[in-house]
Amino acid sequence: MATTPPTTKQISDTIVNQVSAAISQTVPLLPLAFTRVLAKALAGIYILLYKYIGWMSLQQFVRTAYFGDTEILGRTVNPLVEWGRLIGVGDPDPGRSAELIVDITVINQVGNLPAGTLMTSNVNQITYILRSEVTLNAATVQGTFRASSDVDGNTNTGADGNLNVGDAISFVDPLNNVQRDGVVNSVSVVGLDPETEEAYRQAVIDRFQARPQGGAGIDYVIWGTEVSGIINIYPYKGTPGYVQVYAEADTSLDPDGIPTAGQLTEVENSIIYDANGLQTRKPVNVFLQTFAITRKGYTVDITNLAADDVLTLQTNITAALTEYFLEREPFIDGVTPTPRRDFVKLSGVVSIVDSYTSAVGGSFDDVELFVTAGLVPVPVQDQLTVGQKAKADAVNYV
Numbered sequence: 001m002a003t004t005p006p007t008t009k010q011i012s013d014t015i016v017n018q019v020s021a022a023i024s025q026t027v028p029l030l031p032l033a034f035t036r037v038l039a040k041a042l043a044g045i046y047i048l049l050y051k052y053i054g055w056m057s058l059q060q061f062v063r064t065a066y067f068g069d070t071e072i073l074g075r076t077v078n079p080l081v082e083w084g085r086l087i088g089v090g091d092p093d094p095g096r097s098a099e100l101i102v103d104i105t106v107i108n109q110v111g112n113l114p115a116g117t118l119m120t121s122n123v124n125q126i127t128y129i130l131r132s133e134v135t136l137n138a139a140t141v142q143g144t145f146r147a148s149s150d151v152d153g154n155t156n157t158g159a160d161g162n163l164n165v166g167d168a169i170s171f172v173d174p175l176n177n178v179q180r181d182g183v184v185n186s187v188s189v190v191g192l193d194p195e196t197e198e199a200y201r202q203a204v205i206d207r208f209q210a211r212p213q214g215g216a217g218i219d220y221v222i223w224g225t226e227v228s229g230i231i232n233i234y235p236y237k238g239t240p241g242y243v244q245v246y247a248e249a250d251t252s253l254d255p256d257g258i259p260t261a262g263q264l265t266e267v268e269n270s271i272i273y274d275a276n277g278l279q280t281r282k283p284v285n286v287f288l289q290t291f292a293i294t295r296k297g298y299t300v301d302i303t304n305l306a307a308d309d310v311l312t313l314q315t316n317i318t319a320a321l322t323e324y325f326l327e328r329e330p331f332i333d334g335v336t337p338t339p340r341r342d343f344v345k346l347s348g349v350v351s352i353v354d355s356y357t358s359a360v361g362g363s364f365d366d367v368e369l370f371v372t373a374g375l376v377p378v379p380v381q382d383q384l385t386v387g388q389k390a391k392a393d394a395v396n397y398v
Contacts, residue, residue: 005050011043012036062204067197080197084204088212090275092200093228097147098161098191100128102169104143105179106136118172119145119182126150126161128169136177145169147191158193159252190253190260192228215283217335220245223271223281230259230267234293234330236386243286245271246330246387248293256295256391264290296384297372297393298325300349305397307362318395320352328390344369344390345381 006014016039058064065080081091102119113134120127128145135141147161163169167184174180195203212219217235224233224247232248247267249259259267268290274280282288300321307313331342346369353367369378372393384390 005047005054008040008043008047011046012039015039015042062201062208065201067201080201080204084200084207087204087207088275089200089204089207090226092197093192093195095158095192095194096189096228097158098163098187099131099144099146099189100163100169101142101185101188102128102145102182103185104134104141104182106139106141106177107179108177109136109138111136111177113141113143113175113178117143117175118148119169120172121163121167121169123163123167124150124160127172128161142185144188146189159191161191162187162252164253187253187260188262190229190263192252195228212281215281215286217332219281220271221335224267227263227266227270229263231257232293232329233267234332234387235335236332238289241285241287242289243282244289244291244386246291246293248389257389258292258295264292291387294388295391296388297391298344298378298382299370299372299375299394299396300392301366301368301370301396301398302353302364303367303398304365305353305357305362306364307357307360309360310362313356313360313362314395314397317353317356318392320356321349321395322392324348324352325390325392328384330384330386330388342384343381344378344384346378347380 016036019035019039055066059066059079062080062083065083067078067080069076069078071077084090084092104113113130113136115130115133117130118127119130126147127149129148131144131146134143149155150160163184165184165186168181169184170181171178207222210218210222212222220235220243221233224230224235224245227247229249229252230247231250234246234248236244236246238244245267247259247264248257249263251257253260268288271282271288271290272279302317305314305317325344328341328344329336331340346367349369350367353364357364369382370376371378371382
């Protein structure tokens with residue numbers, strides 16, 4: 001069977017040849033000969049059928065299904081989203097705007113700060129809008145501001161709208177009763193970008209490959225990672241009747257991937273309730289505890305590193321070691337894949353340093369690995385514990 005459709009000319013020539021064979025004579029070559037005109041018209045219909053059937057065939061597979069609205073017999077559908085709904089992934093995450101709790105210094109404790117008041121940040125050039133009226137009845141008051149638009153007028157600011165605690169944010173129009181500059185006190189809602197086609201397609205494929213099994217360990221991973229901004233879930237058997245779930249967030253707010261209290265609440269709800277708000281997920285006789293992961297820091301000392309371009313070599317080694325530590329994670333039998341990555345090994349660190357150094361004809365004398373807390377030497381390996389991941393605190397060249 002042909003893997004690609006024939007061209008319009010090939011089909012047209014085939015029709016002409018078949019007609020010639022049927023009437024036992026050659027069809028005239030004149031461009032306006034009836035048979036040739038008819039053949040071209042019919043070839044166009046055949047091509048449309050080829051393309052339509054080919055497109056419909058691709059919709060039968062998640063990896064090739066079209067991600068976009070298309071109208072079929074008067075109904076608008078998104079084939080890939082329909083697959084997602086069928087398997088239980090739901091619709092792609094539309095993203096959300098960040099919401100910040102801002103400390104506002106009051107100069108004159110009179111009146112109110114009306115809803116809709118605008119503030120902006122020099123950090124990201126995004127405008128924030130006050131969600132509800134704030135009474136100016138104290139030296140410092142707090143207001144909830146939602147990211148509304150950026151300098152280009154885009155209304156879905158997503159992760160770009162996130163600010164750190166302590167960042168300055170200023171009123172667009174100076175007000176008499178308050179200071180122009182405020183300070184971010186906390187983040188009540190983490191801003192997230194809309195889910196990309198690639199991420200959504202992979203989520204649907206992953207759900208087909210690992211379907212919920214009524215409360216198995218992998219189910220907690222599936223349910224927990226449905227929460228926007230949560231990238232890893234590590235479930236453990238706690239005391240009898242309890243399941244302890246450790247969640248890791250993306251780095252949009254915290255470089256160590258530590259989720260906020262709000263995200264942990266969302267994880268718990270996602271594990272208990274389905275998209276319809278029904279308790280169809282975790283077993284009813286299981287009590288759930290949710291925690292944030294922790295990061296165990298390590299320090300690496302590399303002695304007498306030498307090369308023609310030692311600065312570039314140091315940069316490459318530091319980046320590789322940083323990635324190595326970030327890849328270390330807890331091992332949970334039946335949940336996390338092999339090979340195990342819950343050990344931080346001195347041999348692995350030395351191998352990275354040696355491979356990069358050898359590649360440029362460089363040299364080094366020694367590599368030492370320490371647990372940063374207390375600078376405890378790691379002579380062979382160090383194992384991560386429950387809910388613990390690793391990070392490189394420092395790579396020192398001595």
